[in-house]
Amino acid sequence: MTEPKTIDVSHLPPYDISNQAPLWWGQLLLAAIEGMMFCILIAAYLYVRLRYDVWPPPGDQFPHRLLPTLALIPLILSCIGTYWASEAAKKDDRAGMIKGLALNLVLAIVFFVIRLMDWYSLNFSYKADAFGTYLWAFLAVHTYDYVGDVIFTLVLFLLVVIGRHGPKVRLGVHVDSVVWYFLVIVWIPIYVAVYWGPTLMETQQ
Amino acid sequence: MTQTQDVLPNVPNQEQNISNLERTWRRGRGLIGWLSVTTHQAIGMRYIVTAFIMLCVGGIEALLMRIQLAKPNNTFLSADLYNQIFTTHGTTMMFLFAVPVMEGMAIYLVPLMCGTRNVAFPRLNAFGYWMFLGGVLFLYWGVFTGAAPDMGWFAYPPLSGPQFTPGKRTDVWAQMITFTEFSALCVATEIVVTILKMRAPGMSLNRIPLYVWSLLIQSFMVIFAMPAIVVASSFLLSDRTIGTHFVNPSEGGDPLLYQHIFWFFGHPEVYIIFIPALGFVSAIVSANARQHVFGYPAMVLSQIANGFIAFGLWVHHMFATGLPQIGEAFFTASSMMIAITSGVQIFCWIATLWTGRPRMTTALYFVYGFIAIFVLGGMTGVMLASVPLDLQVHDTYFVIAHFHYVLIGGAVFPLFGAFYHWFPKMTGRMMSERLGRWNFWVLFVGFNLTFFPMHILGLKGMPRRVYTYPPEVGWGFISQIATAGAFVIAIGGVMFLINVFRSRKSGAIAGNNPWDADSLEWATSSPPANYNFEYLPAATSRSPMWVPREERTFVTGLRTDRREVLVTTLMDAEPHHRYVLPGSSIWPFITAIAASITFVGSVFNPWYIISGSILIFVGLLGWFWPRRAAEIRDEA
Numbered sequence: 001m002t003e004p005k006t007i008d009v010s011h012l013p014p015y016d017i018s019n020q021a022p023l024w025w026g027q028l029l030l031a032a033i034e035g036m037m038f039c040i041l042i043a044a045y046l047y048v049r050l051r052y053d054v055w056p057p058p059g060d061q062f063p064h065r066l067l068p069t070l071a072l073i074p075l076i077l078s079c080i081g082t083y084w085a086s087e088a089a090k091k092d093d094r095a096g097m098i099k100g101l102a103l104n105l106v107l108a109i110v111f112f113v114i115r116l117m118d119w120y121s122l123n124f125s126y127k128a129d130a131f132g133t134y135l136w137a138f139l140a141v142h143t144y145d146y147v148g149d150v151i152f153t154l155v156l157f158l159l160v161v162i163g164r165h166g167p168k169v170r171l172g173v174h175v176d177s178v179v180w181y182f183l184v185i186v187w188i189p190i191y192v193a194v195y196w197g198p199t200l201m202e203t204q205q
Numbered sequence: 206m207t208q209t210q211d212v213l214p215n216v217p218n219q220e221q222n223i224s225n226l227e228r229t230w231r232r233g234r235g236l237i238g239w240l241s242v243t244t245h246q247a248i249g250m251r252y253i254v255t256a257f258i259m260l261c262v263g264g265i266e267a268l269l270m271r272i273q274l275a276k277p278n279n280t281f282l283s284a285d286l287y288n289q290i291f292t293t294h295g296t297t298m299m300f301l302f303a304v305p306v307m308e309g310m311a312i313y314l315v316p317l318m319c320g321t322r323n324v325a326f327p328r329l330n331a332f333g334y335w336m337f338l339g340g341v342l343f344l345y346w347g348v349f350t351g352a353a354p355d356m357g358w359f360a361y362p363p364l365s366g367p368q369f370t371p372g373k374r375t376d377v378w379a380q381m382i383t384f385t386e387f388s389a390l391c392v393a394t395e396i397v398v399t400i401l402k403m404r405a406p407g408m409s410l411n412r413i414p415l416y417v418w419s420l421l422i423q424s425f426m427v428i429f430a431m432p433a434i435v436v437a438s439s440f441l442l443s444d445r446t447i448g449t450h451f452v453n454p455s456e457g458g459d460p461l462l463y464q465h466i467f468w469f470f471g472h473p474e475v476y477i478i479f480i481p482a483l484g485f486v487s488a489i490v491s492a493n494a495r496q497h498v499f500g501y502p503a504m505v506l507s508q509i510a511n512g513f514i515a516f517g518l519w520v521h522h523m524f525a526t527g528l529p530q531i532g533e534a535f536f537t538a539s540s541m542m543i544a545i546t547s548g549v550q551i552f553c554w555i556a557t558l559w560t561g562r563p564r565m566t567t568a569l570y571f572v573y574g575f576i577a578i579f580v581l582g583g584m585t586g587v588m589l590a591s592v593p594l595d596l597q598v599h600d601t602y603f604v605i606a607h608f609h610y611v612l613i614g615g616a617v618f619p620l621f622g623a624f625y626h627w628f629p630k631m632t633g634r635m636m637s638e639r640l641g642r643w644n645f646w647v648l649f650v651g652f653n654l655t656f657f658p659m660h661i662l663g664l665k666g667m668p669r670r671v672y673t674y675p676p677e678v679g680w681g682f683i684s685q686i687a688t689a690g691a692f693v694i695a696i697g698g699v700m701f702l703i704n705v706f707r708s709r710k711s712g713a714i715a716g717n718n719p720w721d722a723d724s725l726e727w728a729t730s731s732p733p734a735n736y737n738f739e740y741l742p743a744a745t746s747r748s749p750m751w752v753p754r755e756e757r758t759f760v761t762g763l764r765t766d767r768r769e770v771l772v773t774t775l776m777d778a779e780p781h782h783r784y785v786l787p788g789s790s791i792w793p794f795i796t797a798i799a800a801s802i803t804f805v806g807s808v809f810n811p812w813y814i815i816s817g818s819i820l821i822f823v824g825l826l827g828w829f830w831p832r833r834a835a836e837i838r839d840e841a
Contacts, residue, residue, distance in 0.1 A: 004212055004213070004214045004215070004754070004755065004756075004757045004758060004759055005214075005756075005757075005758040005759070006214045006216065006740075006758065006759050006760070006761045007406055007743055007758060007759070007760050007761070007780065008761050008762040009760055009761070009762045009763060009771055009780050009783060010761075010762030010763075011762070012762075012771075012780055012781070012782050012783050013782045013783065014764075014769075014782070014783045014785070015782065015783070015784065015785070016772070016781065016782040016784075020402070020772060020774070020781050020782065021772070021784070022325040022326070022398045022399075022402045022403065022772060022784060023326075025325075025397070025398045025401060025402055026325065026326055026329075026394050026395070026398050029393075029394045029397055029398070029428055030394065032428055032429070033390055033394075033428055033431070033432055034432070036428070036429050036432040036433075037432035037435055037436060040432060040433050040436045040466060040469070041436060044436065044440075044451070044462055044466065047459070047462050047465070048458075048459055048462065051459060057457075126447070126448075126449050127447075127448050127449070127450075129450055129456070129457045130450045130451070130456075130457045130458055130459075132450075133449040133450045133451055133458075134451075136449075137449070137451075144818075148818075148822075151822065152825075155826065159831065164831050166831060168831055169831055172829070
């Protein structure tokens with residue numbers, strides 16, 4: 001009788017910071033879940049918009065476009081910082097992670113400040129009508145996710161700064177980039193729906 | 206320190222390895238230890254037991270309704286109580302029994318079948334269970350304080366809106382949904398990643414057991430369907446609590462939109478319950494016919510097709526809402542299409558049994574029962590897919606009969622089969638086959654006695670959700686038959702419980718592989734050790750347990766002094782790297798408490814969302830904080 005065969009895996013690396021890591025896949029699925037939620041929210045917005053003749057309804061101001069459009073610049077540029085940090089995490093390059101995450105955080109906060117300025121300039125609340133409800137919902141949900149991820153990026157940044165960055169934290173920095181790219185990418189269709197939707201879907205009277 | 210696998214590779218230091226594994230994977234002691242458990246067998250069992258208790262509670266609610274309906278003008282229950290009970294029954298069965306029990310079975314079985322030591326995210330797994338338990342407690346807190354929901358399990362506005370259902374009843378329902386959808390999404394994520402990245406070496410995509418395939422498809426469905434109910438229940442809740450205008454028609458919202466979003470979730474939900482049951486059937490059929498399931502590619506492809514088609518059917522729940530005819534025609538066609546993919550699978554199982562030498566176990570009896578009942582339910586499904594007939598029987602007992610045939614026949618019968626099939630694995634003891642057969646026949650007869658007459662009641666025009674009816678309409682006798690049947694089902698349920706408790710104490714010892722089945726969960730002891738396998742098995746064929754012992758292959762070289770597992774590539778399952786899973790932790794429980802405070806509090810005061818989020822943040826910080834030196838130092 002021959003012995004059962006064996007596959008020796010002791011030579012394989014004890015961790016891997018790349019898209020082969022289970023955590024990376026988990027984060028991708030989380031993005032899929034949230035992405036689906038935003039898709040449904042946009043679909044609901046379009047559905048409701050088609051029930052109205054005039055959009056936005058009389059009394060609501062047309063959303064300003066200047067600030068939110070300018071805000072896209074720091075938002076998209078922040079991905080550079082994320083990318084830098086996630087590549088540095090693979091190579092265990094502490095300085096690279098610190099610089100990348102710092103760039104990410106600074107640009108994220110710039111975007112956030114512009115977001116708040118824009119939000120305060122709206123002359124209607126979520127209680128006004130369906131238009132107000134949807135606009136506030138888009139802003140509130142995206143801001144909630146956004147602030148959540150900024151805080152976790154900050155925690156990762158501090159962990160790297162104080163030197164508690166082993167394989168787990170480095171993997172955290174790497175997969176944090178998945179969430180950040182998602183938050184940036186998902187904002188683009190919402191931006192179009194919120195700020196250009198009323199014009200793009202003008203009904204012919 | 207006993208050997209669990211019946212075959213082991215001939216490598217040095219086996220004793221040392223096993224005692225290391227015992228120590229590394231030990232569960233904590235005491236209350237804190239119990240709350241900190243992250244091993245998948247324990248969490249899976251908690252899901253199964255909790256969900257089974259909910260089945261009993263939901264069943265008692267059903268009996269109360271049947272007593273009320275047994276004779277005309279009955280006064281056993283008041284109209285208000287009846288409304289609460291039918292809503293709680295539907296909600297319990299869908300959200301607190303059917304989905305969680307399927308998840309529990311998956312959590313228990315998938316890591317074993319994939320040949321690994323735990324799910325990919327053990328702490329998320331624990332968190333998911335505590336959230337589910339939070340949903341259970343919240344709904345039943347409502348039931349016992351008179352705040353049970355009473356607007357039907359799908360809570361259509363405007364009835365469920367602030368004008369027509371004041372008070373907290375609908376809010377309890379909507380927030381209970383939040384709890385269970387969190388739990389379902391946690392489970393779906395970890396199951397997908399476990400299946401994609403942690404399979405045994407050699408278990409390429411075309412060697413995954415059919416049960417595991419069904420879970421992969423189901424989990425992806427959860428990921429794309431559950432966000433819809435997140436949106437729908439949040440719409441409803443925020444309309445009610447902070448005065449938004451999503452679905453409240455009196456304020457410019459759109460109630461039909463709620464129906465669209467709800468059923469975009471609600472239809473896939475039915476398949477989320479039913480597709481794992483198809484996996485049970487495949488496993489039971491192949492073990493008892495003692496051969497591969499006929500047509501593996503056809504089975505997998507038709508299940509995937511089921512998953513896709515499920516997202517294109519939701520409007521058939523809304524035929525009576527006056528949608529454009531072209532839309533209705535499209536959804537009729539897609540609803541009938543599901544009969545093709547389901548039919549392919551039924552024929553594959555029949556072919557497997559036909560050409561094999563079936564061993565008539567109780568589990569296989571339940572599969573035969575499933576085929577009979579499910580085909581009948583499928584037939585009425587094709588009938589309901591046609592718009593004129595659907596309009597005729599809309600909201601009648603015909604619909605009740607149909608969905609109990611597909612859900613009990615399609616999911617609960619295979620589930621009972623699965624209990625009989627995997628009970629030896631989970632407890633180490635066999636269930637009584639004699640009592641099992643009685644159990645099957647009583648349930649089968651009781652089921653048909655209860656629900657077949659409902660087809661006739663529906664055709665006679667009895668609407669659903671009425672708490673009583675006058676004697677002149679002539680529904681009394683048929684209703685009495687249904688009520689009698691419900692009690693027969695209850696007797697069947699009690700027989701099952703007796704069998705479980707008796708077999709746990711004094712059933713025959715099962716051994717590793719009592720059914721001589723082919724998948725990897727049978728390669729280890731019954732019940733499995735916390736680490737599942739001393740040496741992770743490799744899959745050298747689609748039926749790794751039917752490979753001769755001397756040709757089996759094992760993984761060596763994983764460290765046993767920490768919770769190390771093997772990550773393999775997505776398509777071919779080639780070893781890629783080693784990965785350390787987190788150990789026991791109290792933080793998922795604390796985070797779940799924080800999340801529960803947030804959800805329950807926000808029903809009463811929306812500011813809890815902000816303050817609760819801070820608590821959740823603290824919980825997550827404790828959860829992910831790098832503590833041990835090995836997590837901090839970059840050591841190999």
